[in-house]
Amino acid sequence: AQKVTQAQTEISVVEKEDVTLDCVYETRDTTYYLFWYKQPPSGELVFLIRRNSFDEQNEISGRYSWNFQKSTSSFNFTITASQVVDSAVYFCALSDRDMRFGAGTRLTVKP
Amino acid sequence: DADVTQTPRNRITKTGKRIMLECSQTKGHDRMYWYRQDPGLGLRLIYYSFDVKDINKGEISDGYSVSRQAQAKFSLSLESAIPNQTALYFCAAGGGEVIDTQYFGPGTRLTVL
Secondary structure, eight states: OOEEEOOOSEEEEETTOOEEEOOEEEOSOSSOEEEEEEEOTTOOOEEEEEEETTOOOOEEETTEEEEEEGGGTEEEEEESSOOGGGOEEEEEEEESSSEEEOOOEEEEEEO | OOOEEEEOSEEEEOTTOOEEEEEEESSOOSEEEEEEEETTTEEEEEEEEEETTEEEEOTTOTTOEEEEEETTEEEEEESSOOGGGOEEEEEEEEOSSSOOOOEEOOOEEEEEO
16 A cells, blocks of 8 residues: 655754755555645645656755655655745655655744 | 636535535646645545546545536535534646646635534
8 A cells, every 4th residue: 555654743943954854655556656745834735846756866956856765765855955935844745546645744944 | 737726715514514615627637636634644535536437536535425527627525524524625636647746726624513
């Protein structure tokens, strides 16, 4: 069965610190997608990234970077030089036929 | 973006009432989804639809039903609402040969008294 674990329930950092959000997944499928979504205090869900199971290249987008490692079934998300606007709940998700989300990590960035 | 809209945005109802939450999308995506969000549990999939004639149960379908009236419309019904169905409900739309990126609506906050 699919499962996504985000072990960090809450993280608090001071602005400009780097922070990594962990995501570990379980699936028996060889073809799957992994996602990260952001849910700011306003409540909407904002798509951040999608990776397919055959592409283990790390990706960087501005201050955001993602590290996908199939050997450890992990898809971690790093924010470099965090800002107050990064404060949100971040969800990791796994899909093959349906979709499973992790419980989310609440990130608070203090000024 | 899929431009997904949900109505109503907020609803308070009583135990035993029938409730329908509606979702529309304007980008022509084949797939639509309903999720509920509860504190500490993330989002859980209720139902999903790959096209008008293809409806599938998700992780927590008991107590819910859906209707895909058209490609652009996917409604969620609670036939007899109960208090533990109080949650934030999200609709999403997406597409592709496998599960593609899903774009979410703004959510409906449902309270069952």
